[in-house]
Structures are given as C-alpha cells and as structure tokens.
Amino acid sequence: MSRGTYHVTVRRDDPWWVAVVDGVGATETRTVTALEDMVRDLVVVMRELDDPRTFDVRWTYDLPTEAADALRDHQKSRAGCKATERQHEQRARRRGRKAE
Numbered sequence: 190m191s192r193g194t195y196h197v198t199v200r201r202d203d204p205w206w207v208a209v210v211d212g213v214g215a216t217e218t219r220t221v222t223a224l225e226d227m228v229r230d231l232v233v234v235m236r237e238l239d240d241p242r243t244f245d246v247r248w249t250y251d252l253p254t255e256a257a258d259a260l261r262d263h264q265k266s267r268a269g270c271k272a273t274e275r276q277h278e279q280r281a282r283r284r285g286r287k288a289e
Contacts, residue, residue, distance in 0.1 A: 192243065192244055192245055193243075193244040193245070194244065194245040194246070194247055195210050195211065195212075195213060195228075195232055195244060195245070195246050195247070196210070196211040196246075196247045196249065197209065197210050197211070197228055197246055197247065197248050197249065198211075198249045198250075198251055199224065199248060199249070199250050199251065199252065199260065200250075200251040200252065201252060201256070202217070204219055205217040205218065205219060206218050206219070206220070206221055206224055208224055208227065208228050208231075210228060210231060210232060213231060213232055213235045213236065214231055214235055215231075216228060216230075216231045221260060221263060222263075222267070224264075225246065225264065225267065226241075228246060229241035229246070232244060232246075248261070248264065
C-alpha cells in the first residue's frame with residue numbers, strides 16, 4: 190500500500206499561522222511548532238484515518254523568502270528529531286522483548 194501525500198500551503202495571518210491542505214481543509218495555530226501536528230490531525234479527522242504517520246506532507250510557503258527558508262529549516266530539524274525518537278523507541282522495545 191503506498192503512502193498518500195497531502196499538499197499544504199502555509200501563510201502568516203498575524204497572529205496566526207494558517208495551513209491550507211489541498212482538498213481537505215484549513216487549520217491555524219499561533220505557533221510554528223504546532224503546524225505539522227495540526228495539519229496531521231486535520232487530515233486524520235477529515236479523511237477518517239487511524240494514524241497520522243501513514244501519509245506524507247509536502248509544504249509550500251506563501252511567505253517572504255527569508256521567513257519561508259527559516260520555517261523550512263525548522264520543520265526539517267523537527268522531522269529529524271522525530272525520526273531519532275522513533276529509532277530510540279524501536280530499540281527500547283526490542284531490548285524489552287529480549288529481557289522477557
């Protein structure tokens with residue numbers, strides 16, 4: 190089964206960060222750090238999915254270049270942190286099974 194991809198356009202509407210998911214809807218948040226979680230929650234609810242990790246998100250930024258670059262760097266860093274957390278969780282589970 191292939192993973193679906195949702196396209197998101199982000200813009201700033203002070204004091205909100207607005208994310209429009211093509212064909213799904215829109216969500217808003219006051220903090221950049223909440224954008225991805227809010228978008229994933231929106232897709233899960235609107236598409237009646239079970240897991241927010243079962244699809245990919247493609248980001249487009251309707252922002253000044255400097256702001257878009259900074260936001261893109263932030264999201265890449267956050268994705269890297271999440272991937273590392275998943276790896277540690279998987280290793281911990283494997284170690285737990287060996288101990289049983």
